Amino acid sequence: MKFNSVPHTAHSRWRCSLGGLALAALMTIAPTALAQETMSASSAQIPAPAGTGSAQTKPDGQQRGFVLTGTFEGSSNREGQVTDLNTSSGYNFNKHFGVDLGVPFYFLHSSATGLQQGSTSSTGWGLGNVYADARLAFPSRLLSYGTTFTVAAPTGDKNKGLSSGHATWNWGNHFDHAFGRLTPFVDAGVGNTIADTPAFHRAFVSFGHVAQFEGGTGIDLWGPFSLSASLYAVAPSGNQIVFSRVVRSTPTATPAPTPTPGRSANRRPFETTAITTGGADLTRDNGYNIAVDISPRKFLDFEVGYSRSVPLQLNTVSFSVGFIPTEMFRGNHPH
Secondary structure, three states: OOOOOOOOOOOOOOOOOOOHHHHHHHHHHHHHOOOOEEOEOOEOOOOEOOEOOOOOOOOOOOOOEEEEEEEEEEEEEOOEEEEEEEEEEEEEOOOOEEEEEEEEEEEEEEOOOOOOOOEEEOOEEEEOOOEEEEEEEEOOOOOEEEEEEEEEOOOOOHHHOOOOOOOEEEEEEEEEOOEOOEEEEEEEEEEEEOOOEOOEOOOEEEEOOEEEEEEEEEEEEEOOEEEEEEEEEEEEOOOEEEEEOOEEEOOOOOOEOOOOOOOHHHHOHHHOOOEEEEOHHHOOEEEEEEEEEEEEEOOEEEEEEEEEEOOOOEEEEEEEEEEOHHHHHOOOOOO
16 A cells, blocks of 8 residues: 555544454544544644554655655545645655645535524635644664644634634654555554544534544555545543534634434534534544545545445545655665
8 A cells, every 4th residue: 555645734643453353453442532633734633543644654764855745535424525735745754754834725615504593604715724833754674654643723613513613733643564465554543633634524523532543454555646535433531522614603603512412413513603612522423434545655545435424424525635755866775
C-alpha cells in the first residue's frame, strides 16, 4: 500500500490498523477507552479517524528540507457536503523529525431540514483553524512507527461549524508492517476534538476528551493503484459539545440539551440543531472505511473512499487530492 505522505492538517489525520483478532480486540476495547476533542482543519484531529495527519512514511524515511503541500478533499452524504482546501509548509530536520504550519479553507453546503428555531441552513465558506504540528517517524522493515502532535488555534467561525471556539490538540500514533502486497496498519490517538479523516469529513466539530482508533490493511493492486479497508471507533469521555457544519447558529440560538437516546435520529442532533451539549454518547461512533488510492507520482496522490457509520446509520462518499510541489525537485535519497 502506498501511504499518502501529504500531512493531513490540524486535523492530523490518523489511520490506524489492526489485523485479524487484534483488530477485533481493538474495536471491543475502543468504546470504553480514553477521552476526546476533535481536531480538524477547524479543530485538531487524530490519526484518521482517522483518520488521521498521521505520520505515515516510506521505509527509507523522509527527506531533509522544506516541504510545501496542498490538499483538496471533502465528503458528501444526505446531510450535505463538507470540503476543504488545505495548504501547509514545514521543514524536515532529518529523516525522523519534522514540523508543519498550515491553514484550511472550508466550503459547506447543507441539505439539513427541520432546523431548530434561531438556526438556519449553513451554506458558504470560511477559514478553519490555523494549526501546527510536530512529527516523529521511525521507518523500519520490521515495524514502522510514526507519531504526530498537533495544536490548532480557534481562528474558524464556530457559528458556521468551522471551529469549536477553543484551542484544540491531538496526539496520533501510526504503526504498520508490510507482508508482500499487504500492509496491516493501526492508528490510535487522543485529543480534545474528533479528527476528520480522508474517508470521513464529519458534518460537525466537537469539543471534549476523546480517543480514536482505526485498524485495517492496505493492498498494493497494480502500479500506482492500492486499496485499503479498515474499522474505526471513536471513544469519547466526559461532557461533549457538538457544533454543526450543516446548521448555522444565530444570535438567538442557544445550545440544546442531549436528545433522548434510543432512536437513531437522536444520534444526529447536528442535522437540526446548531449547538448541542451532552455526555459521551453524543459523539460515540464506530464503523468501517474502504478507499482506493492512486499515486502516479511521488508528489501527486488521489483517493476516493466510502465510510459507513453504524450508530448514525450514515453513508459517506469522500475524495482527496494531494500535491507536494517540493517533491518534484528532490533527489532520490534522504539526507
